[in-house]
Amino acid sequence: MEDKKTLRRRFSGIRKAAHSEKAEALIAERLLSLDRVRNAGTILLYASFGSEINTWETAGRLLSEGKTVAFPLCGKDGAMTFHTVSSLSELTAGSYGISEPDISLPQPDVTRDTVCIVPGLAFTADGGRLGYGGGYYDRFLAAHPEVFTIAPAYEAMITDSLPMLGHDLRINMIVTEERTVLCLE
16 A cells, blocks of 8 residues: 555645536535434534635525634644635735634534544545545544544545555545545544
């Protein structure tokens, strides 16, 4: 099996090649229609960047529906916190040009009714995830195992196997333009 660095490079190219506004719209609709999302108390959502599945329209719709939406802020110490926003205008360009909330914004209560939309480069149908290598989501979710995780992905980002280490998180669900995969309940 290829090492994670090689896989990241390969799946980054696959994700870029799979990019489609039509597919992103289908993924967003499927995601927004999920009972888990509709009934969530809080939705932790990444601010999409580069070739990531676009989350901006999803965020706007969730906010317009009165949902509690929070975005991540990554610290230099390897920790990631989420901060609640009432408008997308509360996000500003941070590290690497990725939009992030101000540290002064409130942190949401994280409960069993919290859903985290998780970014990634590749996934397996049993919940395996290839992230970017920083471990931010792995550490955050290890501290909050009650959170239900959903990964938006192009169908091309799903693969048969990925190298998984003991600290690598497994996600609960994958939403693609073609299907919804329940990985772990």
